Amino acid sequence: MRNFVTIEGCEGVGKTYQTKLLKQYCLEKGLDVVFTREPGGSDIAEQIRRIILDADNKDMDDLCEAFLYAASRIQHLKDIVKPALAQGKTVICDRYVDSSYVYQGLGRGLGLDKIVRLNEIAVGEYMPEFTIFLDLSPENAFKRKGGADQSDRIEAVGYDFHLKVYNGYKRLIAENPDRFEVIDASGTKEQTQAKLREVLVRRGVLK
Numbered sequence: 001m002r003n004f005v006t007i008e009g010c011e012g013v014g015k016t017y018q019t020k021l022l023k024q025y026c027l028e029k030g031l032d033v034v035f036t037r038e039p040g041g042s043d044i045a046e047q048i049r050r051i052i053l054d055a056d057n058k059d060m061d062d063l064c065e066a067f068l069y070a071a072s073r074i075q076h077l078k079d080i081v082k083p084a085l086a087q088g089k090t091v092i093c094d095r096y097v098d099s100s101y102v103y104q105g106l107g108r109g110l111g112l113d114k115i116v117r118l119n120e121i122a123v124g125e126y127m128p129e130f131t132i133f134l135d136l137s138p139e140n141a142f143k144r145k146g147g148a149d150q151s152d153r154i155e156a157v158g159y160d161f162h163l164k165v166y167n168g169y170k171r172l173i174a175e176n177p178d179r180f181e182v183i184d185a186s187g188t189k190e191q192t193q194a195k196l197r198e199v200l201v202r203r204g205v206l207k
């Protein structure tokens with residue numbers, strides 16, 4: 001879908017931080033770009049997010065988790081993404097379907113096919129025009145942020161899981177080279193921001 005950009009990467013690589021900087025930049029430049037995030041991003045979707053991430057829900061079935069992410073995505077599309085795109089705005093979303101592919105499909109091991117099919121129902125034609133992957137291994141990301149957040153049910157899963165997620169992203173990138181823009185996120189916040197803007201300018205999203 002034109003003007004729909006997603007940002008992906010492992011825990012703590014800087015997706016939220018970089019999106020915040022971009023938002024400031026767009027405000028200063030008067031660019032009408034909508035910034036949002038998944039899971040959540042709108043009232044009902046945020047309620048679903050709380051259930052998914054609640055560390056007390058340790059007995060949640062993996063497939064239930066996959067459906068909750070898809071459910072939250074449907075609501076977020078309806079409330080935020082579709083209206084903004086219909087008004088001709090650009091939408092930049094912190095995490096989207098690729099997170100489900102790699103976390104539930106490959107990390108949890110439900111299988112990529114199953115999660116792709118589930119999300120086809122959830123998103124329909126609303127696939128991103130392109131996806132920015134902030135590339136930093138979970139080992140380096142956790143080192144940088146000083147360990148995993150144990151109050152976050154997904155982040156608290158062990159290192160092996162996050163390595164599967166990282167390798168899962170690498171597989172998606174290899175299979176969809178035209179959709180992904182890979183950015184090295186191992187440098188400073190400013191260096192990553194500069195690379196991000198360069199990609200967005202080249203792709204015609206920013207001036």
Ligand SMILES: Nc1ncnc2c1ncn2[C@@H]1O[C@H](COP(=O)(O)OP(=O)(O)OP(=O)(O)O)[C@@H](O)[C@H]1O
Pocket residue numbers: 009010011012013014015016017018144145155185186187188189190192
């Ligand atoms: N390039 C960087 N150098 C040093 N620290 C960074 C860098 N980028 C982000 N950080 C810090 O790392 C932490 C995690 O960043 P952030 O919350 O943006 O990651 P995220 O990708 O959104 O993570 P999550 O997947 O958990 O939402 C923050 O404290 C942030 O300030």
Ligand SMILES: [Mg+2]
Pocket residue numbers: 015016017094
């Ligand atoms: Mg974040």
